[in-house]
Every structure is written in structure tokens, then in C-alpha cells.
Amino acid sequence: MSAPTTDDLHAITEQVWLSYLDPEGVNPFLPSSEAPESPLVIASVSVTGAWEGHVIMTFSEQAAELASAALLGMEADEVTPDDVADAVGELVNVIGGNVKSLLPDGSLLSLPHVVTGDSAGTAKWPATVEICRLQGSWQEEKIAISVWTSKSAGEGS
Amino acid sequence: MVIDDSRAMRLILRRIVTQLGFEVHEAGNGKEALDLLETVDPMPQVALIDWNMPVMNGLEFVTAVRSDERFRQMTLMMVTTESEHGQIVRALAAGAHEYVIKPFTPEAIAEKLALLGLVPSGIV
Amino acid sequence: MALTQHEFAFVSGLVRREAAIVLEAGKEYLVEARLLPLARRTGTVTVSEFVARAQRERVIADQIVDALTTNETSWLRDREPFTAFTDSVVPDLAERRGPQHKLRIWSAACSSGQEPYSLAMLLEESVRTGRYEILATDISTEMIERAKAGRYSQLEVNRGLPVPMLVRYFDRVGTEWQVAEALRRNVSFQKVNLAAPLPQLAPFDVVFLRNVLIYFDLETKRSVLRRIRSLMRPDGWLFLGAAETTIGIDDGFERVVAGRASAYRPRAATTAPVGATRKG
Known part of the structure; x- marks a missing residue:
């Protein structure tokens, strides 16, 4: 089983967008070299068991609100912080679950974890290394999706 | 009945099945759903079940429902990100009837319900 | 072959009226990507030609609306x-x-x-x-x-x-x-x-x-x-x-x-x- 690649992330992201954020296929996620800037909202799921690491989505605050509004069928200025936490948590859960299907059997997915505010800008995942990243813009706002593996697990394979 | 720990996902599924003419009960995990089944009347025709949830996960819920004669008529459809071949086989072996992999479009839910004979295919 | 502004305006007007979907300027590439396979299937060579037919033939116009509003073919749907x-x-x-x-x-x-x-x-x-x-x-x-x-x-x-x-x-x-x-x-x-x-x-x-x-x-x-x-x-x-x-x-x-x-x-x-x- 090969490690997930940026192309895999792109394929998964396209499907998530068509399902939940852009059902008409008129506002696709457009990959670019630009990363989201603070203030950030970070949503992550961890994978444990046969493979160890994290799937992390980083949104500009505005992107997180837009995504939450699209997912929940609300206007962007109506969404509450709780709505954002729930919605981006579900997005990373779906993307993480699809990434997990590329990993060795016997990997388990954690429940999603969402960080906002000042701590989001300085969040770190110790003892891990990034293996692929997709970033770009959606409705002019920046979003990044990355997969990180534990250093110890990486050395073993 | 929609069983998912994500409020956003429950909302999405509620919207889809409401449009198909269903009345919806919601539960945030398998345990809540089992408790709800003791109180609702009539029994739901179909349960849409997430897999990864706190307290009691979807596979445990399917196993519990399948071992209870009272719920024999209820159709069980997993709606989950778990998408490995082996995981799908496990859910079917436990007694799930259908399986939708997240992400899904509204048409996917409607067509699966039609395959199960729960929605006249003309509506889909 | 790119769609002209006029052709794109026709398509975006059509899907707005029929399906309430707004196709903003800049989405020409999306329209082309979606319509090309359809155009080929009907024996039309270019998307422009296909759009021209849609202005005369209701059936083609319906197909364009369908193509821009749905995505996948179903297996056993019918x-x-x-x-x-x-x-x-x-x-x-x-x-x-x-x-x-x-x-x-x-x-x-x-x-x-x-x-x-x-x-x-x-x-x-x-x-x-x-x-x-x-x-x-x-x-x-x-x-x-x-x-x-x-x-x-x-x-x-x-x-x-x-x-x-x-x-x-x-x-x-x-x-x-x-x-x-x-x-x-x-x-x-x-x-x-x-x-x-x-x-x-x-x-x-x-x-x-x-x-x-x-x-x-x-x-x-x-x-x-x-x-x-x-x-x-x-x-x-x-x-x-x-x-x-x-x-x-x-x-x-x-x-x-x-x-x-x-x-x-x-x-x-x-x-x-x-x-x-x-x-x-």
C-alpha cells in the first residue's frame, strides 16, 4: 500500500466539495501555492493502529465560516462558533476517513478535533512529519489539507 | 432515524430524507438511538447510521438491533467514511442492509432507499 | 475552442432560469468541460456548435441544464x-x-x-x-x-x-x-x-x-x-x-x-x- 499523495488529496477533496460545498460544480477548490494566513481554524483527525499520524485541514477564519455556511445551508454571517466547529469537524472527518482507506488495514480514525483563536496559529504536531499537502483557494479564501505521519512509524516501514 | 454524532451531518441527512417524505428522529450515537427506539411509535422504517461515534458506535448499534426481535423489520443503512472493502463486509456481516460512503450526494441516499424499496423510484 | 461571451451568456441565462444556478463569468472552462462529452455524443464537434443547437432545439437545451446540474450516472437507478x-x-x-x-x-x-x-x-x-x-x-x-x-x-x-x-x-x-x-x-x-x-x-x-x-x-x-x-x-x-x-x-x-x-x-x-x- 503506497502512502497518500497530493493527487489523492485532490481527488478526495473534489468529491467532498461536489457533495457538500459546491453541489453545482461551479465553485471548485482551486489548488495554488498560497497557504492560509492567521486567524486560522484548524480541524484534525488522528489515525492510530496500523498507521499513526494526522489528517489536518487549515482554514482561514473566513474560509471556515464560508464552508460551514455551505455545509449547513446558512448565510455566512449567521454561523456561530459552534456551527463552525461542528461543520469543519465533519469535513475533516470525511476527508480523514477517505485518506484512511489508502492506509494499511487496521488503522483507526479518531473523532475530529477543532482549534480556533490564538492557539490555532501556533498549533504543532510533535514527532510527526508531513507526507503530502494540498492547498489552494475556494471563493478567494485559503484552505490547506495535509497528512502527517509519526516519525517512529515512518522509520519502521 | 438518523444516527450521527455530527450535528452538521444529521442536518444534511434530515434535509434529504425529509424531501423524500420521511419524518425524522435524530440520535447522536448508538446508545441514544437504542434509548430512542424504546420510546418512539411507530418504529422507524429505516436507520441511517454513522460508524465512528462516541459511547456506542454504529457497528455495535447494528449488532444490538439485529439481536432484538422487535426491530426485525427495520432497515439498516450505514452512512459512513469507513470505506475499506473489509469494513463494508464487516458491516454487512453484522446485519446492515445497505451502505453509503461519505461523501455522498442527495441522489445517492435517495437511490439507495429506492433500491431498498423504501422510496418509490419515481420520486428519486 | 473557447466559448464566446455571447454563448456563455446564453448558457448561464438558461441554467439560471431553469435551475436557479448562477454561473459567474470565469466559469467558461467548467461549462466547456461539462458540455464537451455531451456535444461529442450527439455528433456535434464543438461546444460552440452544441450551444448554437440549444438555441433552436429544446431537447439540447434540457441536456445542457442536466449536464450542469447533475454529476454522476447511476448504476441501477431505473x-x-x-x-x-x-x-x-x-x-x-x-x-x-x-x-x-x-x-x-x-x-x-x-x-x-x-x-x-x-x-x-x-x-x-x-x-x-x-x-x-x-x-x-x-x-x-x-x-x-x-x-x-x-x-x-x-x-x-x-x-x-x-x-x-x-x-x-x-x-x-x-x-x-x-x-x-x-x-x-x-x-x-x-x-x-x-x-x-x-x-x-x-x-x-x-x-x-x-x-x-x-x-x-x-x-x-x-x-x-x-x-x-x-x-x-x-x-x-x-x-x-x-x-x-x-x-x-x-x-x-x-x-x-x-x-x-x-x-x-x-x-x-x-x-x-x-x-x-x-x-x-
Whole structure:
């Protein structure tokens, strides 16, 4: 089983967008070299068991609100912080679950974890290394999706 | 009945099945759903079940429902990100009837319900 | 070839009126990507030409709205013809032809391949079938290549494919699912333009020609049906889309009821009793 690649992330992201954020296929996620800037909202799921690491989505605050509004069928200025936490948590859960299907059997997915505010800008995942990243813009706002593996697990394979 | 720990996902599924003419009960995990089944009347025709949830996960819920004669008529459809071949086989072996992999479009839910004979295919 | 501003304005106006979808300027590439396969399928060379036709032909305009509002083909969404196929047609043919006969099926506008593979799965599950072969054709080389690969996204396998069939006949390949080799072996693919003289193909027991005739004018419909009839066994079966018929177009076919679906058979066949047809 090969490690997930940026192309895999792109394929998964396209499907998530068509399902939940852009059902008409008129506002696709457009990959670019630009990363989201603070203030950030970070949503992550961890994978444990046969493979160890994290799937992390980083949104500009505005992107997180837009995504939450699209997912929940609300206007962007109506969404509450709780709505954002729930919605981006579900997005990373779906993307993480699809990434997990590329990993060795016997990997388990954690429940999603969402960080906002000042701590989001300085969040770190110790003892891990990034293996692929997709970033770009959606409705002019920046979003990044990355997969990180534990250093110890990486050395073993 | 929609069983998912994500409020956003429950909302999405509620919207889809409401449009198909269903009345919806919601539960945030398998345990809540089992408790709800003791109180609702009539029994739901179909349960849409997430897999990864706190307290009691979807596979445990399917196993519990399948071992209870009272719920024999209820159709069980997993709606989950778990998408490995082996995981799908496990859910079917436990007694799930259908399986939708997240992400899904509204048409996917409607067509699966039609395959199960729960929605006249003309509506889909 | 890029869409002109005028053509794009027509398309965006159309989908806004019909489906309340706003296509902003800058989405020309999306319109082109979605419409090109459709344009090719109707025998139109460019998207511009296709859009021009849409301004005169209501059917084409409807197709554009569909293409810009829905994404994937479903597997067994229209259940009636498939149910009729397994419950009526396959048993009928098994009785007429005997167990040794190899059923020949034609999926005449296979698009990305869901129809021929669905038929193959149904035949695998049908205990009365011995051997079979399926020919899948499409006007688009791109579609033929896609269908031949038999690889589908997660979104595509979610669409009307019963999950027992997914686990039995598909393998997980990266982010996609691929039709198992054993099944793909029974399906062959060929590029065929139904609106032109057809290649010499061996006669078919069953032809699926669903949602194709609607793309053609009356004269073309008539010649397509006549050519297809000439490639069918005299007691074969033809399935059309729910909104299509041979009635008033080609008298060589007779409509018959098969389960809850309508099917069409070459006229002489419907009067011959079971077992009385000539040996093939």
C-alpha cells in the first residue's frame, strides 16, 4: 500500500466539495501555492493502529465560516462558533476517513478535533512529519489539507 | 432515524430524507438511538447510521438491533467514511442492509432507499 | 475552442432560469468541460456548435441544464428495465436457446460504463445464465477508454449500486473502485456512431439503447432503429429509455410488456410461440 499523495488529496477533496460545498460544480477548490494566513481554524483527525499520524485541514477564519455556511445551508454571517466547529469537524472527518482507506488495514480514525483563536496559529504536531499537502483557494479564501505521519512509524516501514 | 454524532451531518441527512417524505428522529450515537427506539411509535422504517461515534458506535448499534426481535423489520443503512472493502463486509456481516460512503450526494441516499424499496423510484 | 461571451451568456441565462444556478463569468472552462462529452455524443464537434443547437432545439437545451446540474450516472437507478431483464428476458432466452447458448448483449450508448457492467453483474447473479458476452459501444473515444478501465470514484459507486454488488465485483484501487477483472473479461468495448452505418456485428439477443433516441431527429431515429433491428436476433429484445418508443417511428418493432417495463421486439417474433423459433 503506497502512502497518500497530493493527487489523492485532490481527488478526495473534489468529491467532498461536489457533495457538500459546491453541489453545482461551479465553485471548485482551486489548488495554488498560497497557504492560509492567521486567524486560522484548524480541524484534525488522528489515525492510530496500523498507521499513526494526522489528517489536518487549515482554514482561514473566513474560509471556515464560508464552508460551514455551505455545509449547513446558512448565510455566512449567521454561523456561530459552534456551527463552525461542528461543520469543519465533519469535513475533516470525511476527508480523514477517505485518506484512511489508502492506509494499511487496521488503522483507526479518531473523532475530529477543532482549534480556533490564538492557539490555532501556533498549533504543532510533535514527532510527526508531513507526507503530502494540498492547498489552494475556494471563493478567494485559503484552505490547506495535509497528512502527517509519526516519525517512529515512518522509520519502521 | 438518523444516527450521527455530527450535528452538521444529521442536518444534511434530515434535509434529504425529509424531501423524500420521511419524518425524522435524530440520535447522536448508538446508545441514544437504542434509548430512542424504546420510546418512539411507530418504529422507524429505516436507520441511517454513522460508524465512528462516541459511547456506542454504529457497528455495535447494528449488532444490538439485529439481536432484538422487535426491530426485525427495520432497515439498516450505514452512512459512513469507513470505506475499506473489509469494513463494508464487516458491516454487512453484522446485519446492515445497505451502505453509503461519505461523501455522498442527495441522489445517492435517495437511490439507495429506492433500491431498498423504501422510496418509490419515481420520486428519486 | 473557447466559448464566446455571447454563448456563455446564453448558457448561464438558461441554467439560471431553469435551475436557479448562477454561473459567474470565469466559469467558461467548467461549462466547456461539462458540455464537451455531451456535444461529442450527439455528433456535434464543438461546444460552440452544441450551444448554437440549444438555441433552436429544446431537447439540447434540457441536456445542457442536466449536464450542469447533475454529476454522476447511476448504476441501477431505473430499476424497471433491469428487473425486466433478469426476471423476464433472461429466463425467456434461456428457455428458447438452451443452456449452451452464449447470450449476446449490446449496450449501445455505454457512456462511462455503468450500464454494461450492471448487466454483467446481473447476469453473474442470475442462476439461469450460462455464458454471456456484452458489447459496449459509445460515440466518444474518451468514454470508451474510461468505461474500459472500469474505474469509478467513491461518488460514482454510491449511485444506485447495491452494496453486495460493490463488495462482490469491485476492488479498491487508491481512492477509486475498479470492476473486477473476472467481470471486465466478459465486456468488450468499441467506438460506434449509431447515426452512421454500423459495423458488421454478430446478432444480439438483447440491446439496451436507453436515452439515446431523444438526441436525434425523427429521420435519424428511424434509421438508427432500422440498423439496430438488422443486428438483432428475430426474437431478441430491445430496451429504450422511459421517455422513448419505437411507436410511430419504426413499425418493425412491437412494444411488449416485460414486468413493469416496456420492451420492444422485432414484429414477427411476438407471434411465434416459445420454442418454435429457429435454432441459432
